[in-house]
Amino acid sequence: MVALTPISRTEPSFYVSVTAAFGAFFGIFIGTGQGSLIAGVLGGAILMAVLALVLTKVIKNETVSRWAITVLIALGGLALAGIPGLLIGIFFGWFFGFLIFWLYEGRYRAKIPPYLTPMQVLWHFAFRTICGAIFVFLITPILVVMPLSFNAQDFFTFTPEMLRFDPAGYSLKHYEDFFTNDAWQDAMKNSLQIAPVATLLSVAFGTLAAIGLSQPHVPFRRAIMAVLISPMIVPLIISAAGMYFFYSRVGLQGTYIGVVLAHAALGIPFVIITVTATLVGFDNSLTRAAANMGANPVTTFFRVQMPLILPGVISGGLFAFITSFDEVVVVLFVGSAGQKTLPWQMFIGLREQISPTILAVATILVIISICLLTVVELLRRRSERLRGMSPA
Amino acid sequence: MNLTKTLMASTALTVAAGMAHSDGHMANEMTIVSWGGAYSASQQNAYHKPYSEMTGVKIINDESSAEAVSKLRAMNEAGNVTWDLVDVEAADAIRLCDEGLAMEIDADEVLAAGADGSSATDDFGDSLISDCFIPQIVFSTTVGYRTDMVGDTPPTSICAIFDTDAYPGKRALNKRPIGNVEWALLCDGVAKDEIYDVLATPEGQERALAKLDTIKSDVIWWSAGADTPQLLADGEIVMGSTYNGRLFSVIAEQNQPVGMLWDAQMLDFDGWIIPKDLPEDRLARVMDYVKFATDTQRLADQAAYISYGPARASSAPLVGNHATLGIPMAEHMPTDPANASNVFVTNYEFWADYRDDIDAKFQAWLVK
Numbered sequence: 001m002v003a004l005t006p007i008s009r010t011e012p013s014f015y016v017s018v019t020a021a022f023g024a025f026f027g028i029f030i031g032t033g034q035g036s037l038i039a040g041v042l043g044g045a046i047l048m049a050v051l052a053l054v055l056t057k058v059i060k061n062e063t064v065s066r067w068a069i070t071v072l073i074a075l076g077g078l079a080l081a082g083i084p085g086l087l088i089g090i091f092f093g094w095f096f097g098f099l100i101f102w103l104y105e106g107r108y109r110a111k112i113p114p115y116l117t118p119m120q121v122l123w124h125f126a127f128r129t130i131c132g133a134i135f136v137f138l139i140t141p142i143l144v145v146m147p148l149s150f151n152a153q154d155f156f157t158f159t160p161e162m163l164r165f166d167p168a169g170y171s172l173k174h175y176e177d178f179f180t181n182d183a184w185q186d187a188m189k190n191s192l193q194i195a196p197v198a199t200l201l202s203v204a205f206g207t208l209a210a211i212g213l214s215q216p217h218v219p220f221r222r223a224i225m226a227v228l229i230s231p232m233i234v235p236l237i238i239s240a241a242g243m244y245f246f247y248s249r250v251g252l253q254g255t256y257i258g259v260v261l262a263h264a265a266l267g268i269p270f271v272i273i274t275v276t277a278t279l280v281g282f283d284n285s286l287t288r289a290a291a292n293m294g295a296n297p298v299t300t301f302f303r304v305q306m307p308l309i310l311p312g313v314i315s316g317g318l319f320a321f322i323t324s325f326d327e328v329v330v331v332l333f334v335g336s337a338g339q340k341t342l343p344w345q346m347f348i349g350l351r352e353q354i355s356p357t358i359l360a361v362a363t364i365l366v367i368i369s370i371c372l373l374t375v376v377e378l379l380r381r382r383s384e385r386l387r388g389m390s391p392a
Numbered sequence: 393m394n395l396t397k398t399l400m401a402s403t404a405l406t407v408a409a410g411m412a413h414s415d416g417h418m419a420n421e422m423t424i425v426s427w428g429g430a431y432s433a434s435q436q437n438a439y440h441k442p443y444s445e446m447t448g449v450k451i452i453n454d455e456s457s458a459e460a461v462s463k464l465r466a467m468n469e470a471g472n473v474t475w476d477l478v479d480v481e482a483a484d485a486i487r488l489c490d491e492g493l494a495m496e497i498d499a500d501e502v503l504a505a506g507a508d509g510s511s512a513t514d515d516f517g518d519s520l521i522s523d524c525f526i527p528q529i530v531f532s533t534t535v536g537y538r539t540d541m542v543g544d545t546p547p548t549s550i551c552a553i554f555d556t557d558a559y560p561g562k563r564a565l566n567k568r569p570i571g572n573v574e575w576a577l578l579c580d581g582v583a584k585d586e587i588y589d590v591l592a593t594p595e596g597q598e599r600a601l602a603k604l605d606t607i608k609s610d611v612i613w614w615s616a617g618a619d620t621p622q623l624l625a626d627g628e629i630v631m632g633s634t635y636n637g638r639l640f641s642v643i644a645e646q647n648q649p650v651g652m653l654w655d656a657q658m659l660d661f662d663g664w665i666i667p668k669d670l671p672e673d674r675l676a677r678v679m680d681y682v683k684f685a686t687d688t689q690r691l692a693d694q695a696a697y698i699s700y701g702p703a704r705a706s707s708a709p710l711v712g713n714h715a716t717l718g719i720p721m722a723e724h725m726p727t728d729p730a731n732a733s734n735v736f737v738t739n740y741e742f743w744a745d746y747r748d749d750i751d752a753k754f755q756a757w758l759v760k
Contacts (some may be wrong), residue, residue, distance in 0.1 A: 154646055155625040183453075248470035336474050337423055337454030348455040353429030354618040 005114040007106035015103035016052045023048025052100045084163050149359035156354055164173035174360040187345035195324040198263035202320035206271025207313055213278045232269040236329045244333040254336030262334045269321025278312025311383035315376040421450040422677055428455030437687040447753035456750040473667045476678045482521050482661040489524035494573045494665040496523040506706035507688035519661045519703040521740055526664040527703035532657035532726035534569050536639040537631035539649045543590055551579035554607055563631030564620045567613035569754040570721035571658045576603035588742045601757045624650050636726050640699035654731040660738045701727035
């Protein structure tokens with residue numbers, strides 16, 4: 001982005017107090033960690049205020065100043081908490097160095113329109129900070145799991161060795177356990193045998209239902225749609241209990257086919273929703289053109305309609321796959337021990353024996369999920385580009 | 393078109409794979425329900441593996457014992473009992489027996505006689521607490537503590553739980569009254585053999601809760617057996633109650649700075665029940681397995697993998713060394729004379745009569 005507003009240096013009363021406020025905020029954490037909240041807040045505020053003044057009024061040179069503050073705070077962190085403190089200190093030093101000159105030189109104002117009032121400028125940054133905080137809040141629990149899965153001990157604990165970045169504190173043994181332990185391998189195999197078949201069924205039925213329901217002449221379209229989507233809305237435990245008693249009566253409970261059918265029922269709504277959304281942009285004159293040229297409906301579907309709605313079908317299928325792959329409630333009811341899936345194994349593992357193997361599996365599953373969702377996003381972009389909805 | 397062919401081929405392949413997978417189900421196999429974790433592993437090593445090798449029966453492990461009572465009820469209601477043998481605590485066995493969900497057995501007829509020639513009834517002795525219960529192990533609920541957080545005077549008495557002056561810090565206790573109220577009264581000065589008499593009165597129950605109230609703000613309540621070991625390893629708590637096998641694992645196998653008390657340990661039994669009304673062929677298979685898996689040698693073998701005591705008296709002399717650590721296991725058994733100088737045997741009759749009442753009071757106290 002180009003600069004929108006000419007900038008000028010700000011008054012010390014502004015940048016020093018803002019820097020001090022940030023210092024006080026981070027001082028809360030450091031102060032609590034060291035035993036005194038008040039001392040942390042005051043110390044942080046005063047330290048940062050003094051540093052801001054010294055850097056801008058005494059040293060003046062920005063490059064030198066920013067290196068100086070980074071080194072200074074990093075050494076402070078090292079003295080307080082060893083190597084991890086050093087890393088956190090480097091980050092804080094870099095951040096405050098950036099912050100002080102960003103405010104002092106007035107750079108914060110450059111990329112936002114000149115007509116905004118100071119309150120609007122404040123809100124502009126507050127909004128972004130809140131969004132960032134929400135993102136951190138959502139993602140941190142997932143990130144914490146990853147380093148813990150390399151724990152050399154059998155507990156969910158950051159050991160002193162791990163915090164010192166001592167290689168002895170890390171190990172791949174939980175990954176090794178996952179790949180060599182029969183219970184985990186059986187669970188993995190079951191998941192891989194259940195999810196693809198359930199996905200195929202979901203995709204086949206869901207796509208047909210979506211195409212049928214998008215025809216204007218079908219009666220009770222809304223009611224049928226509501227029934228088909230209901231597995232997404234009804235609490236899972238209720239569907240699961242219902243399926244349990246029904247499947248028990250017809251002899252499907254505790255069978256492979258039973259679990260596949262149950263998961264297919266859960267996956268169908270995802271396929272219907274994504275395919276229906278794709279069909280909104282589908283031009284029906286294409287099917288009429290195909291019919292006009294002598295193609296029968298089946299040929300028309302496979303050669304005209306299917307390729308165009310394929311991105312919707314595939315992303316629906318991926319959601320159906322992840323649903324089946326991550327599902328624990330229904331399989332606990334409908335399945336028996338012979339169909340124990342990965343989430344089931346994780347569930348009992350968490351209850352009976354808190355072993356970091358669960359974290360290793362969680363890490364692997366997170367990576368698989370990220371890959372699948374990336375594929376979905378790429379497909380979505382491709383389909384938008386093909387239909388000219390967004391610039392390439 | 394290429395795409396169509398690929399799609400159809402992959403469909404056919406997956407469906408075929410699925411069918412192949414579902415074939416051969418329900419052949420010569422047996423579903424055994426247990427608790428999971430190290431406990432299931434000890435059963436697999438001591439019972440399942442040798443039995444499968446001997447007979448060719450495939451054993452499927454279902455780790456659902458924690459919800460065994462509710463699941464058995466649901467299975468019974470649905471008319472589709474898929475479990476062949478279920479590992480439960482003694483108290484659950486009594487409940488399932490009363491509800492008619494477990495099969496009554498004649499111990500002398502169904503179980504093998506002791507290796508020393510004693511009858512099964514004599515050999516199992518007090519552990520035969522219900523007509524449906526086939527005892528397996530004796531375990532105890534006891535207290536572990538962080539050795540690096542108790543200073544130079546590690547606790548020796550159960551009452552250290554209530555002594556927040558000498559041992560400041562959080563303690564973990566089971567989120568249910570059984571065990572906790574007995575300990576509370578004992579540490580409030582009630583003589584051990586009068587505890588259940590006192591606990592039978594409303595004043596006695598109030599007294600126990602009042603004692604627990606003195607440490608309420610320092611207690612973390614646990615509900616899964618894995619909680620206390622994790623909290624001890626984290627250093628989140630200074631001491632906590634859990635099963636003795638968990639503490640053995642934390643101390644001997646994981647080498648954590650943790651010590652344990654045997655004082656006033658609450659002894660309890662765990663064992664099998666057979667679901668009622670199994671079809672003939674499945675029942676015959678289960679009976680054969682149970683006879684094998686509860687004989688003197690097999691119960692002693694299990695103690696090589698986990699520090700729970702065999703329920704048969706005749707198994708005690710056969711308890712050997714730990715399977716991987718090689719240390720003698722006898723001294724880690726809750727029933728070892730050195731550890732059993734001061735024990736509670738959970739009073740099933742008392743708890744059968746008072747459980748609902750005291751549970752309600754305990755829960756009300758918890759949320760106060």
